[in-house]
Amino acid sequence: MTILQTRRRFLASAASAAALGGLSTLLPAAVRPAWAAAPLRLAVERRVLEVMGKPASVFGIRQPDGTSGLFLDPGQRFLVDLANRAGEDAVIHWHGMTPPYAQDGVADANRPLIRDGASQGYDFEPRPGTHWMHSHHGLQEQRLMAAPLIVRTVEDRREDAQEVTVLLHDFTFKDPAEVLAGLTGGTMNHGGMDHGGGHGSGHGGHGSGHGGAMPMMDHSNMKGMGGMTMAAMDLNDVEYDAYLANDRTLDDPEVVRVERGGRVRLRLINGATSTAFHIDLGALDGTVVAADGNPVQPVSGRRFGMVMGQRLDILLQLPAGGGAFPILAQREGERQRTGIILATPGATVGKTAGLADGAAGPVDLSLERRLTALAPLAPRPTDAAFTIRLTGGMAPYVWTIDDRAFGEHRPLTVRKGQRVTVTMVNESPMAHPMHLHGQHFQVTALDGTALAGAVRDTVLVPMNGSATIAFDADNPGRWPLHCHNLLHMATGMMTELVCEQTI
Ligand SMILES: [Cu+2]
Numbered sequence: 001m002t003i004l005q006t007r008r009r010f011l012a013s014a015a016s017a018a019a020l021g022g023l024s025t026l027l028p029a030a031v032r033p034a035w036a037a038a039p040l041r042l043a044v045e046r047r048v049l050e051v052m053g054k055p056a057s058v059f060g061i062r063q064p065d066g067t068s069g070l071f072l073d074p075g076q077r078f079l080v081d082l083a084n085r086a087g088e089d090a091v092i093h094w095h096g097m098t099p100p101y102a103q104d105g106v107a108d109a110n111r112p113l114i115r116d117g118a119s120q121g122y123d124f125e126p127r128p129g130t131h132w133m134h135s136h137h138g139l140q141e142q143r144l145m146a147a148p149l150i151v152r153t154v155e156d157r158r159e160d161a162q163e164v165t166v167l168l169h170d171f172t173f174k175d176p177a178e179v180l181a182g183l184t185g186g187t188m189n190h191g192g193m194d195h196g197g198g199h200g201s202g203h204g205g206h207g208s209g210h211g212g213a214m215p216m217m218d219h220s221n222m223k224g225m226g227g228m229t230m231a232a233m234d235l236n237d238v239e240y241d242a243y244l245a246n247d248r249t250l251d252d253p254e255v256v257r258v259e260r261g262g263r264v265r266l267r268l269i270n271g272a273t274s275t276a277f278h279i280d281l282g283a284l285d286g287t288v289v290a291a292d293g294n295p296v297q298p299v300s301g302r303r304f305g306m307v308m309g310q311r312l313d314i315l316l317q318l319p320a321g322g323g324a325f326p327i328l329a330q331r332e333g334e335r336q337r338t339g340i341i342l343a344t345p346g347a348t349v350g351k352t353a354g355l356a357d358g359a360a361g362p363v364d365l366s367l368e369r370r371l372t373a374l375a376p377l378a379p380r381p382t383d384a385a386f387t388i389r390l391t392g393g394m395a396p397y398v399w400t401i402d403d404r405a406f407g408e409h410r411p412l413t414v415r416k417g418q419r420v421t422v423t424m425v426n427e428s429p430m431a432h433p434m435h436l437h438g439q440h441f442q443v444t445a446l447d448g449t450a451l452a453g454a455v456r457d458t459v460l461v462p463m464n465g466s467a468t469i470a471f472d473a474d475n476p477g478r479w480p481l482h483c484h485n486l487l488h489m490a491t492g493m494m495t496e497l498v499c500e501q502t503i
Pocket of ligand 1: 399431432433483484485488489493
């Protein structure tokens with residue numbers, strides 16, 4: 001889409017956007033009234049990151065002092081000026097926030113991209129918890145256009161635990177467009193993330209028949225698919241060069257100083273584009289206390305799965321004797337892992353291998369089934385119930401919803417105030433982490449079994465599985481509902497929840 005088209009469409013649809021609410025709060029930085037409080041400053045920038053001794057050109061989202069992302073204190077407003085110095089157009093989605101539609105950080109017919117060199121202002125009430133920010137344009141997220149977005153609460157402050165934030169990522173030295181072209185055979189226009197962008201060719205010929213079985217693939221199709229192996233292909237599409245925790249591999253991990261006998265609150269963010277991780281706390285017992293920023297009944301353990309887009313807050317009690325404690329994240333289906341090291345003063349920090357002894361199994365719903373929201377939805381009858389099927393497959397590499405790629409999708413339309421349920425049935429040959437913008441939801445059934453699950457914004461729908469989510473539609477707008485595997489979203493696995501304001 002050209003800038004001219006974007007502008008024309010923006011102007012033409014300004015009235016409808018205003019009807020959806022919030023457009024008046026989307027102000028270029030320069031037009032904010034002088035009496036307003038000073039905004040926090042963030043910039044999307046290019047930077048050089050050394051990965052395994054080799055330099056790589058990536059993006060970052062940083063404050064003027066170099067801090068990656070934002071850490072807001074209790075009661076602090078999300079008042080931000082975002083400068084785009086990426087060298088290309090961009091847009092940053094505030095993943096986990098529930099702002100007015102205009103400020104969600106997604107480009108569409110009503111909301112333009114931030115042009116290179118321009119700034120954009122944001123002003124809304126943030127949602128407490130562990131969240132993150134990332135590009136919602138093209139494949140920029142694969143090149144680390146992502147950062148933490150932490151909103152602390154008064155209770156966090158009282159709990160006397162050291163906050164340790166870890167952003168996980170998967171990394172390739174390749175151009176992400178090349179990686180995607182290797183998967184699609186080069187037939188994709190990967191502009192599918194933005195409304196009006198291309199959404200690929202070749203969809204439509206694969207309507208049924210996968211039914212949960214692996215699609216047939218011959219070896220000529222396997223070439224150029226990023227080294228993918230037959231054994232791994234139902235779990236992982238892409239062979240990455242490295243897995244990062246706060247930008248670093250286990251060759252040279254971040255070592256966080258902690259106190260003997262101290263308490264730690266891990267804020268873990270799976271910011272990977274195409275990798276589900278098993279969190280491995282090693283010798284430490286952990287307690288999950290929040291999912292996607294929302295408090296849950298405590299769940300204890302040492303291994304927890306988390307899929308792309310999800311966050312987990314885990315409380316740790318360190319032993320009085322101290323020591324060094326690797327906090328690891330192992331890729332599902334593989335031996336590769338990344339992580340950080342918690343170390344008390346004087347502890348010897350040994351080397352942790354980047355490969356685990358054995359391959360991890362798939363991330364499944366075992367943790368999800370144990371999660372219970374501390375603040376569940378109030379009981380009330382459902383006003384609008386939808387069932388959508390997650391469809392598509394590897395050959396051709398097109399991922400869809402109800403056999404439709406984004407652009408040909410059928411939006412789920414609701415009215416403001418309605419109690420809505422969406423059942424997502426996975427008929428495709430891979431798992432999908434499904435993310436809804438604009439509101440958090442409660443997980444109310446998994447594989448058809450009812451539960452009073454976590455309130456969150458991203459839920460795993462495994463192969464052959466289903467998940468039902470429920471929420472009260474209280475935020476007018478056109479909200480993306482999509483797979484958080486970037487390559488699946490880019491090839492079409494996205495629809496919209498349209499929440500209409502009735503006057
Ligand atoms: Cu997916």
